Amino acid sequence: MMNDNVQDYESARLEHCPKCNSTAVRNNVYFCKGKRVKVYVQCDRCGEYIARYTLTGYTSNEPYESLLRKLRFTRLTSGKRTKRIVEEFSEGIEKEFRHVLQLIRTKEDERRMEEIxxxxxxxxxx
Amino acid sequence: MYPLLLTKRNIRTLLVLAVALAAGFAVSSIGFPGLGEAGRITLGIFTVAAILWIVEPFPLYVTSFVIVILEVILLGRPDGPLAMDGRDYRIFLNPFFDSVVVLLLGGFVMAQAVKRYGLDERITRRILRRVGSRPRILLLAIMATSAFLSMWISNTATTALMIAVAIPIIRSFPPGEPFRKAIILGIPFACNIGGIGTPIGTPPNAIALGILGSLGRGITFIEWMFRGVPVVVVLIIACWLLLCRLFPPGIEKVPLELGKETRMDRQSKFILVVFASVVGLWLTSKWHGVPSLIVSLIPLVAFFGLRLLEDEDLRELGWGILFVVGGGMSLGVAMRESGLSAWIVNQIPFTGLGLLVILFIFAGAAAAMTTFISNSATANLLIPIVVGVSAVAPETSAVVVALASSSAMILPISTPPNAIAYGSGYIEKKDMMRAGTVVTVISVVFISLFIYLLF
Structure with missing residues (x-):
């Protein structure tokens, strides 16, 4: 363990443009029916292609609605487990978001994104 | 690098597993009169399974593998109590690729295609556009659509879809409108009930079919629907009337904003054609002779072969549920081979009880158990026992327990659809308990009576 909040198996890194090193990015989201949603990340300063992410999950700022979308592709047999998933979902996202911001502020991973x-x-x- | 293994949760998991194994060992050491060594060991395995499926220290499918490990090591060894040679232990593994598991797999693939291309949402919006804006009729349409979809798609997925469609509708209601509770409760209740309708609707149905098949008493897809669909229709109507009475609408019209209907693309049409063909072949297997197992492979070949579904879809198919079903059937094999089922049945004083009373007891026990534990676990634990009761045909007892396993909906933890609806925040636990208790009692009584009178 690194300290009380940061575990040694986790890290965080801001996306940087490989060309101009800017951290200002644009997410260009590609939708094609029957295929996974893809996000093409573009540098907001020089317009360079940075990376492509393929979506396996998406959570908006309305977590319950996002969870409903996610559950459409999930099969669950246990009511207890489902209840736990629903309860932990909203709370977990907000908590993890704050945690990631703290990681970036205090212990940002120095390696390049592709190296990580x-x-x-x-x-x-x- | 991965998270630490010895987290609080994992320590609790290991403790529960240790307690379950110790309890299983203790039970198998008791010299019950009339129960041989194989039966005692199987009773120990049954105890371990029951504890793990009830307490749920890990996902239910992990328990299935614990069962198989114990069966093969304790019962399947050549010098073991069942005197198996080096290969006979496969009888404990075969259920994991039983024809019923493949039937479910085919259903899962079709459901995945329907969801991936948004056909479930398209069907739902098309129906709701046509029902008008009267609140009671809208509720009936939502419940009927939920029940129909959950006959083919998982109850969890259907609930998630229908609540997502319903939330914008009920947001338009004035504050304090009681009818929003009727809608939010009607969806999970209808999904639980709808799963009863087909063999692929919910795992307990498949577990019942699988165990009946292993006894040489299998029933076909259409024979199941003859039992299940009338139960669905009656229970949906009863549930709708109840919800309209408990949470009467204070508004006269519901403003529906469902968007414009768009044209269906070719892929979606193809998926619907394959879906309809497969269901048609399942229903007519008695006449054309192609086993349902083989028919179930058609959507796999068609959708993955033509790249309508991708590798990620294969991973999302709900393998855990297939393993839960396989584990339950494997436990059933051990209980039958070891004589444990027959021994348990002999210990229960059924003599002198009428058939209807026995069916009430079965249905009541299943509903009571599944109020607190998963319906698959309930079916896995009860069906291997009830099929041994000689006073009742196995087809009758297995079907009654399977149907009743889907009919308990009292608590948020009773079923995944209940938990999802409860998480919406639109209902309180007491609302669910009040309506759910009445629906559960009606279900148990109706299922017992219907199967008693007609089958």
Whole structure:
């Protein structure tokens, strides 16, 4: 453990443009019926392509409605587990969002985004 | 790097597992008269399964694998109490790819395609556009649509869809309007009830079919629907009347904003054609002779072969539920082979009781259990026992327990649809308990009577 709040198995990193190093980005979201939603991240300063993310989950600022969307593609057999998922969902997002902001402020991962993903999360590579 | 293993939650999980194994060992050590070694060991495994499925220290499908491990190690070894040779232990593994599991898999693939292309939402909006704005009729339409969809798509998915459609409608109601409770309660209740209608509607149906099939008493898709659909129709109407009475509408018109209908694309049309063809073949299997198992593979080949579904969809198919069903059937095999089912049945004083009373007892027990634990776990624990009761045909007892396992809807934890609706914040627990208790009692009485009188 790093400190009381930050675990040694987690990190956070702001998206940077590989060309101009800007952190101002635009999310261009691509929708195609029957396919996964894809987000093409573009530098807001120089317009360069930065990265593409493929969506497996989406949560808006109305978490219950987002959860309903998510549950449409989930099969659950246990009422107890479902109740726990519903209760933890809204609370969990807000809490994790604050936690990520704190991580960026205090312990931002120094590696480049692709290094983090290649080294620690290779299953996310496309 | 991954999260630490020894979290508080995992320590609790290991403790519950240890307690369950210790309890199973203790039970199997008791010398019950008339129960052989194999039966005692199976009773121990049954105890472990019951504790794990009730307490749920981990997902239900993990318990299925614990059961199989215990069965193969304790019962399936060559020098074990069932005197199996090196390969006979496969009887405990075969249920995981039983024809009923493949039937469910085919249903899951079709449901995934329907959801992926938004056909469920399209059907729902098309129906609601045509029902007008009278609150009571709108509620009936919402409940009927929920019940119809949940015959084919998971109850969880249908509830999530219907509540998402209903929320903008009920937001337009004036503050304090009681009818919003009727709508939010009507959706999960209708989804729970709708699952009864087809073999693929909810796991307890498949568990019943699988266990009946292993006894050589299988019933076909259409034979199940002859039992299930009338129950769905009657219970939906009863539930609708109840909700209209408990939460009468204070408004005369509901403003419906459902958007314009768009044209259906080719892929969606193709999915509907395949869906209709597969259901048609399932319903007519008695006449054309192609087993339902083989028919179930058609959507897999069609949708994945033509890339209408992707690898991610395959991962989302609800494998956990298939393993829960497989685990329950595997436990049923062990209970039958070891003589435990017959022994338990002999311990229950059914002599002198009429058939209807026995059916009430079965349905009541299933409803009571499933109020607190998962309906799949209830079916897994009860059906292997009730099919052994000689006073009742296995087809009757298994169907009654399966149907009643879907009919308890008293608490938010009773079923996943209840939990989702409760999470909306539009209803209180007491609302669900008040309406749910009445629906549960009506369901138990009607299911017992209907199956007693007609089958």
């Amino acid at each position: 993903i290649e080294e620690d999360y290779p299953e996310s590579l496309e």
